[in-house]
Amino acid sequence: MQRVIWATVLAFAIAMVLGPVVIPWLKKMKFGQTIYELGLESHKVKQGTPTMGGVIFAVPMIIVPILFSTADQRWSFLPMALVSTLGFGLVGFVDDYIKVSKKRSLGLTPMQKIVPQVVISLVLAIWAYCTPQIGSALIVPFTDKTWDLGLFYIPVMMFVLVGTVNSANLLDGVDGLLSGCSLIDFATMALVCVALGAANPENAGNMTNMMVFCGAAAGGILGFLRFNTYPANVFMGDVGSFTIGGALVAVAMVTRTALLLPMIALAMLVSSLSDIIQVGYFKYTKKKTGAGKRVFRMAPLHHHFEKGGMPETRIVSMYMSVTALLCLIALTMFF
Amino acid sequence: MQRVIWATVLAFAIAMVLGPVVIPWLKKMKFGQTIYELGLESHKVKQGTPTMGGVIFAVPMIIVPILFSTADQRWSFLPMALVSTLGFGLVGFVDDYIKVSKKRSLGLTPMQKIVPQVVISLVLAIWAYCTPQIGSALIVPFTDKTWDLGLFYIPVMMFVLVGTVNSANLLDGVDGLLSGCSLIDFATMALVCVALGAANPENAGNMTNMMVFCGAAAGGILGFLRFNTYPANVFMGDVGSFTIGGALVAVAMVTRTALLLPMIALAMLVSSLSDIIQVGYFKYTKKKTGAGKRVFRMAPLHHHFEKGGMPETRIVSMYMSVTALLCLIALTMFF
Numbered sequence: 001m002q003r004v005i006w007a008t009v010l011a012f013a014i015a016m017v018l019g020p021v022v023i024p025w026l027k028k029m030k031f032g033q034t035i036y037e038l039g040l041e042s043h044k045v046k047q048g049t050p051t052m053g054g055v056i057f058a059v060p061m062i063i064v065p066i067l068f069s070t071a072d073q074r075w076s077f078l079p080m081a082l083v084s085t086l087g088f089g090l091v092g093f094v095d096d097y098i099k100v101s102k103k104r105s106l107g108l109t110p111m112q113k114i115v116p117q118v119v120i121s122l123v124l125a126i127w128a129y130c131t132p133q134i135g136s137a138l139i140v141p142f143t144d145k146t147w148d149l150g151l152f153y154i155p156v157m158m159f160v161l162v163g164t165v166n167s168a169n170l171l172d173g174v175d176g177l178l179s180g181c182s183l184i185d186f187a188t189m190a191l192v193c194v195a196l197g198a199a200n201p202e203n204a205g206n207m208t209n210m211m212v213f214c215g216a217a218a219g220g221i222l223g224f225l226r227f228n229t230y231p232a233n234v235f236m237g238d239v240g241s242f243t244i245g246g247a248l249v250a251v252a253m254v255t256r257t258a259l260l261l262p263m264i265a266l267a268m269l270v271s272s273l274s275d276i277i278q279v280g281y282f283k284y285t286k287k288k289t290g291a292g293k294r295v296f297r298m299a300p301l302h303h304h305f306e307k308g309g310m311p312e313t314r315i316v317s318m319y320m321s322v323t324a325l326l327c328l329i330a331l332t333m334f335f
Numbered sequence: 336m337q338r339v340i341w342a343t344v345l346a347f348a349i350a351m352v353l354g355p356v357v358i359p360w361l362k363k364m365k366f367g368q369t370i371y372e373l374g375l376e377s378h379k380v381k382q383g384t385p386t387m388g389g390v391i392f393a394v395p396m397i398i399v400p401i402l403f404s405t406a407d408q409r410w411s412f413l414p415m416a417l418v419s420t421l422g423f424g425l426v427g428f429v430d431d432y433i434k435v436s437k438k439r440s441l442g443l444t445p446m447q448k449i450v451p452q453v454v455i456s457l458v459l460a461i462w463a464y465c466t467p468q469i470g471s472a473l474i475v476p477f478t479d480k481t482w483d484l485g486l487f488y489i490p491v492m493m494f495v496l497v498g499t500v501n502s503a504n505l506l507d508g509v510d511g512l513l514s515g516c517s518l519i520d521f522a523t524m525a526l527v528c529v530a531l532g533a534a535n536p537e538n539a540g541n542m543t544n545m546m547v548f549c550g551a552a553a554g555g556i557l558g559f560l561r562f563n564t565y566p567a568n569v570f571m572g573d574v575g576s577f578t579i580g581g582a583l584v585a586v587a588m589v590t591r592t593a594l595l596l597p598m599i600a601l602a603m604l605v606s607s608l609s610d611i612i613q614v615g616y617f618k619y620t621k622k623k624t625g626a627g628k629r630v631f632r633m634a635p636l637h638h639h640f641e642k643g644g645m646p647e648t649r650i651v652s653m654y655m656s657v658t659a660l661l662c663l664i665a666l667t668m669f670f
Contacts, residue, residue, distance in 0.1 A: 002670065005663045005664065005666060009663060012660060225652055225656065231649075311566055313564050317560055317561060321557055321560065325344060329340065332336075332340050335337065335340075
């Protein structure tokens with residue numbers, strides 16, 4: 001436990017040091033967010049706030065787990081988590097970089113985004129499938145059972161990987177929202193790793209390393225929140241949201257707790273679902289009646305609340321409270 | 336562990352139900368805060384926001400631990416914690432009630448506040464001293480030792496009790512500040528109780544009950560935060576801050592971890608210290624040079640940051656991050 005606490009503290013410290021170095025540099029390089037033209041009126045004031053701040057927590061998220069890993073089983077789960085974090089993070093980085101350097105709000109084309117994501121997911125899903133401590137079974141929440149998917153594990157896990165990463169990306173729309181919710185998720189997953197490590201001593205090294213990985217993520221994000229809390233000095237950008245998504249889903253994959261994600265990461269899930277419902281219903285009604293109708297004032301869901309007049313700070317507080325409660329309930333499974 | 340999680344969830348639910356009932360009622364009864372006239376200019380807009388919202392978490396903090404307590408050792412630590420919470424909370428309630436009903440920003444006179452506080456503290460300190468599982472020794476942080484104060488335990492503990500309660504009161508000056516920081520404190524103390532219960536099975540019932548007590552406090556406060564986050568719909572008032580202070584210090588007292596308070600509740604301590612330094616230095620310089628000088632732009636410290644132009648939300652985020660880090664480091668003692 002001491003190991004994970006010190007990893008968290010160090011990751012926080014690195015983020016605190018990086019912030020005051022990276023933010024002025026991003027500003028100077030004019031890495032300001034070009035706010036989506038069709039977006040919220042109130043967000044126009046955010047034009048010029050630098051983006052790509054995700055590097056502030058991405059750096060400690062990669063370095064600290066390596067420094068604090070135990071030699072025991074070092075080459076098993078941890079490399080998978082790091083590849084997922086770095087791989088998806090890199091896609092986000094390229095997307096951000098294009099947006100910023102070309103001064104437009106759309107970076108990579110949808111195809112250019114999805115193809116590398118699918119490739120990374122395929123690699124990770126096969127890697128997990130072939131790793132003896134993971135295999136093709138998932139823990140079924142709130143039961144003692146596992147659900148063996150056999151070869152279907154690979155496409156299902158690919159869907160989970162791509163889905164989570166893009167849902168994290170969608171949740172990043174209000175100051176401190178994704179950072180706050182994912183902070184709670186990583187803290188929860190650290191505790192899940194504690195329980196799983198205690199339950200299966202043969203896998204203890206792996207679980208210690210994943211615990212440290214989660215701690216570093218939580219610490220780095222906590223440090224980043226210092227700069228990202230409303231009113232934000234910096235946005236995380238796609239590099240940030242993809243890094244968070246990649247890290248979180250990797251932990252769920254290696255701990256076989258992917259079926260827990262809809263619960264602990266419900267905030268991400270509703271962002272995706274609300275977007276899908278909004279677009280789907282609009283297209284359906286447009287086809288049927290000629291005029292497209294909307295279910296939400298705006299999608300993803302957090303913008304629906306925002307357009308309804310709820311202050312950004314209160315949206316974040318609401319999402320974080322619900323996430324904390326769901327995470328607590330999820331933990332009853334393990335303790 | 337399941338017990339504490341469900342206690343937290345229930346306390347949260349009660350607070351969520353109470354909020355929409357209590358807040359409109361407080362508004363209707365015109366229990367609005369009369370903002371201190373010498374205070375911050377920016378706080379004048381807060382005139383009319385209802386106060387005494389602390390009842391929203393005070394109710395679950397009292398009810399839930401009773402419901403979820405284990406029969407084993409029920410009549411030992413828990414009654415002490417409840418007396419401290421209710422006793423100090425009541426002083427705050429009376430203070431608030433006078434302020435509100437007389438429409439002035441000062442309620443009880445300093446003497447009327449301090450005398451009942453001292454009486455409650457005396458009762459609690461003697462009670463703890465005479466309880467076999469507590470006694471006159473304190474755990475010395477980061478060592479295996481305890482420090483036996485003998486009869487001095489009583490005045491020292493009285494100072495800790497009165498000091499903590501009033502420090503909590505001073506920290507309550509920015510939307511979500513005391514609620515946010517104390518939420519982390521209670522979560523930490525719940526984990527401390529887990530460790531202490533495991534280390535000393537003879538005291539396990541007591542520690543389970545204190546764990547549940549901390550969980551209920553954290554859950555209730557999390558629910559309250561829904562309404563207290565910037566921009567606040569309701570303030571907790573003295574009834575809230577005294578309840579929180581009384582509950583937190585009671586947990587520290589019965590678990591013999593009072594020496595840990597300066598670390599985990601540093602935010603409260605610096606509020607008191609900055610106030611004492613400000614007033615002391617002002618009086619000293621006034622006597623010496625004729626003109627009083629100030630160390631801080633305004634005391635307590637959070638107002639110093641606020642006058643320096645830091646947004647309220649960022650002050651809360653900073654205080655909560657530092658509290659979380661210190662709490663994590665404190666936990667290395669126990670895990």
